[in-house]
Amino acid sequence: MPWTAWREAPITAVAPVTPRVKSFRLAVDFADRFRAGQHVDLRLTAEDGYQAQRSYSIASAPEAGGTIELMIEALPDGEVSGFFAEVAAVGDAIELRGPIGGAFVWGPEDGGPLLLVGGGSGVVPLLAMLRLRALAAPEVPCRLIYSVRGRAEAIALAELETRARDERGFGLSLLTTREGAGRRIDAEAVAEALADLGNPAHVFVCGSNPFVAAAADLLLGAGIAPGRIRTERFGG
The missing domain is CATH 3.40.50.80 (Nucleotide-binding domain of ferredoxin-NADP reductase (FNR) module)
Structure with missing residues (x-):
């Protein structure tokens, strides 16, 4: 599936990292095929159709296991980060596309x-x-x-x-x-x-x-x- 295609990625784990940052594990089909330094786009859609989208870097290394780790910081008045800080839970399906980026990468x-x-x-x-x-x-x-x-x-x-x-x-x-x-x-x-x-x-x-x-x-x-x-x- 091309990186430009939106698809659903279920949350498999949530854990606190700092007082303002949480770790989220998402199940994806490219967990062993991205480059360290790349990011993904996440999109939330409200019942009235309003959408909010943000980019988050991948914290995990490319490896087998079927998940990637994102570390999301709760920002004041953040539409997307606020959802992840207060609402998102294991089992939720998140719209995602990626991996994205080819310059800020290392292998x-x-x-x-x-x-x-x-x-x-x-x-x-x-x-x-x-x-x-x-x-x-x-x-x-x-x-x-x-x-x-x-x-x-x-x-x-x-x-x-x-x-x-x-x-x-x-x-x-x-x-x-x-x-x-x-x-x-x-x-x-x-x-x-x-x-x-x-x-x-x-x-x-x-x-x-x-x-x-x-x-x-x-x-x-x-x-x-x-x-x-x-x-x-x-x-x-």
């Missing part, structure tokens, strides 16, 4: 070193890349710079810290903007990551517009070639 064949830079929920597609790396290319050096307001809002933090402890070649830099010293991503954070990683072959940056703009400027300032940097922006 084992692309190699490394790999530098990932995420802000808030922008870590989700990067999480798919990390999970795929662990499954299929653990020899690829990788570093994640993750900026979030506080530890309680960091998505998959326990998993990330376990990977940083147990996986050779992977390092995590967690920056909390509203806890402790309140550190944001800066030239020093980028320099620390590069000193650990070396010269990255691929850099992926994902987050809000201001975060991505600031991070991209810092990466360019650190001497990383523009052609190696790929960005994806979420909302404002």
